[in-house]
Amino acid sequence: MPDAATVSAITPGLLDAIRAVVGDRGILTDASDTAAASEDWRRLYKGRTSAVIRPGNTDEVAAVVKLCVAAGVPIVTQGGNTSMVGGAVPNEDGSELVLSTARLNRVRDIDPVDMTLTIEAGVTLKAAQNFAAEKGCLLPLSISSEGTAQIGGVLAVNAGGNNTVRYGNARDLVLGLEAVLPDGTIWNGLRRLRKDNTGYCLRQLFVGSEGTLGIITAAVLKLVPQPKETAVAFCAVATAADALELFARVQAHDAAAISAFELMSGLGTSFVLKHIPNAALPVEKPAPFYVLVELATPRPNAGLRASLEFVLEGALTDGVVQDAAIAESEAQRAAIWRLREEHSEAQKREGASVKNDVSVPVSKVPAFIDEATAACEKLIPGVRCVPFGHMGDGNIHFNLEQPVGADPAWFLDQDHPIMETVNEVVRKYDGSFSAEHGIGKLKPYMMPDWRGGAELALMRRIKDALDPLGLMNPGKVLP
Ligand code: 2HG
Ligand code: ZN
Numbered sequence: 001m002p003d004a005a006t007v008s009a010i011t012p013g014l015l016d017a018i019r020a021v022v023g024d025r026g027i028l029t030d031a032s033d034t035a036a037a038s039e040d041w042r043r044l045y046k047g048r049t050s051a052v053i054r055p056g057n058t059d060e061v062a063a064v065v066k067l068c069v070a071a072g073v074p075i076v077t078q079g080g081n082t083s084m085v086g087g088a089v090p091n092e093d094g095s096e097l098v099l100s101t102a103r104l105n106r107v108r109d110i111d112p113v114d115m116t117l118t119i120e121a122g123v124t125l126k127a128a129q130n131f132a133a134e135k136g137c138l139l140p141l142s143i144s145s146e147g148t149a150q151i152g153g154v155l156a157v158n159a160g161g162n163n164t165v166r167y168g169n170a171r172d173l174v175l176g177l178e179a180v181l182p183d184g185t186i187w188n189g190l191r192r193l194r195k196d197n198t199g200y201c202l203r204q205l206f207v208g209s210e211g212t213l214g215i216i217t218a219a220v221l222k223l224v225p226q227p228k229e230t231a232v233a234f235c236a237v238a239t240a241a242d243a244l245e246l247f248a249r250v251q252a253h254d255a256a257a258i259s260a261f262e263l264m265s266g267l268g269t270s271f272v273l274k275h276i277p278n279a280a281l282p283v284e285k286p287a288p289f290y291v292l293v294e295l296a297t298p299r300p301n302a303g304l305r306a307s308l309e310f311v312l313e314g315a316l317t318d319g320v321v322q323d324a325a326i327a328e329s330e331a332q333r334a335a336i337w338r339l340r341e342e343h344s345e346a347q348k349r350e351g352a353s354v355k356n357d358v359s360v361p362v363s364k365v366p367a368f369i370d371e372a373t374a375a376c377e378k379l380i381p382g383v384r385c386v387p388f389g390h391m392g393d394g395n396i397h398f399n400l401e402q403p404v405g406a407d408p409a410w411f412l413d414q415d416h417p418i419m420e421t422v423n424e425v426v427r428k429y430d431g432s433f434s435a436e437h438g439i440g441k442l443k444p445y446m447m448p449d450w451r452g453g454a455e456l457a458l459m460r461r462i463k464d465a466l467d468p469l470g471l472m473n474p475g476k477v478l479p
Contacts, residue, residue: 009073010050010051011071015050018053021063022056026055026056026103027051033052034050034098037081037090038098039089040089041145042086044412045089045441047090047094048094049098051098055104058104058186061099063184066183068471069182076089076098076473078100079121080150082145086442087211088153101217104121104122104123110131110135114192115222116175117132117220118176119151120151120217122150124151126147133226137223138223138227140163140166141161141170144344152219157170157437164395165258165261166296169436173221174203176192176193177189177216179217182468186217190220210473210477211472212463213472214467215472229302230294230295233324233326233327234283234336234339235293235315235323237288237321238322239289240370240391243263243365244363246311249315250311254295259295259296260390261291262340263388263390264290265385266286268387271346275350276338280335282332282336291391292337292340295308347401350401351401352401352406353386354419357395357437358395359431361430368426372385373387383401385399395436400418440477441475444475447477456478
């Protein structure tokens with residue numbers, strides 16, 4: 001076995017041996033395929049690889065890992081390649097192979113009594129939600145990229161998304177896991193038990209590890225009953241403080257029914273209206289901020305709409321809300337959600353943007369937004385702050401769009417000072433510099449500052465113990 005310092009070149013012999021395991025359709029070497037897998041969704045990183053390996057089952061993953069270990073070749077595991085932090089792209093020197101989970105795409109089991117879904121890593125989150133819905137269950141995890149993002153990646157990064165306020169993050173939904181370890185051993189921990197106190201909780205090591213400790217190949221996910229009633233409103237508010245007041249009022253009235261409480265800035269929403277076909281504002285006049293509030297319950301005839309109307313009427317009377325529209329149909333509900341979910345795409349089309357995926361205590365969200373906005377506008381005059389996100393759990397995407405007419409490359413070069421400026425405010429409110437997108441390639445340099453000392457040392461010891469050769473997604477997460 002090679003030692004950690006030696007990383008060998010990818011030889012034709014290695015690719016032949018891999019081809020013998022996965023077959024012709026399990027290995028892509030065309031330039032268009034390898035180029036697509038080497039660039040991230042945000043186009044921040046352009047790496048290089050000589051092949052994308054697509055194993056068709058867990059045994060093939062294990063065999064490929066063993067071949068790579070013997071050859072000293074690093075592996076970058078990739079699902080839907082929707083990472084916001086460059087977590088799934090190979091480096092620039094072409095020394096890493098990309099292992100795609102796309103063909104691990106089977107639903108192994110779904111049980112509506114146990115309320116569990118046993119599913120392979122390459123199934124998209126959207127397809128997994130649909131399987132659950134067909135059995136009358138809800139997979140309570142929803143993110144903007146769910147049509148493309150795959151279960152393996154969603155778990156590897158511990159995605160959060162729109163329903164964390166009610167159901168927690170991806171890690172809270174994982175009962176069991178199957179993974180291929182960095183030496184090629186298959187660990188089958190696909191238990192679907194609600195209680196299982198048997199030593200260290202190994203599955204949680206892999207959730208959030210971003211492919212640096214092994215390759216997640218399948219998981220048992222917790223389901224919940226499908227809502228029988230849903231009510232969604234789109235509300236115009238003058239300030240983020242008003243949005244917080246609205247959140248407090250909905251919580252006081254029916255906290256258990258809240259399934260999403262999302263904030264959008266007026267400017268960010270104007271980008272959606274500008275760039276996304278058929279997007280329309282459901283309220284009469286533009287406002288500085290908007291809130292999407294969704295209530296949902298598995299109880300029939302629960303009167304959610306009346307609940308929402310009651311809270312909104314009070315909020316309108318007291319000037320907390322300027323205007324509000326409640327969805328009258330599934331189509332209207334989808335249109336309201338689209339305004340929220342297209343924020344990233346619209347920002348991409350508007351120009352270069354620097355993202356800050358941060359969290360603070362929910363009660364501090366307005367102060368954080370006000371102070372971070374002032375600090376960034378001082379740092380870069382003309383910068384356009386477009387904060388949005390999951391206000392109900394305190395996770396704000398404090399994104400900055402380049403000043404109008406500025407050079408995009410120049411703007412992106414300012415990413416470190418911008419992120420540091422935002423992070424200073426995050427620190428003031430005891431928040432996190434990475435709420436749900438993970439660390440990837442973008443943020444390892446921040447780790448010593450935020451997670452240094454015993455915490456980072458422990459992470460390194462875990463990494464060294466599991467992946468002593470450093471072949472699993474090198475350069476990600478740890479500095
Ligand atoms: C979302 O909440 C995603 O839509 C993407 O987490 C956030 O683009 C972003 O910064
Ligand atoms: Zn988000």
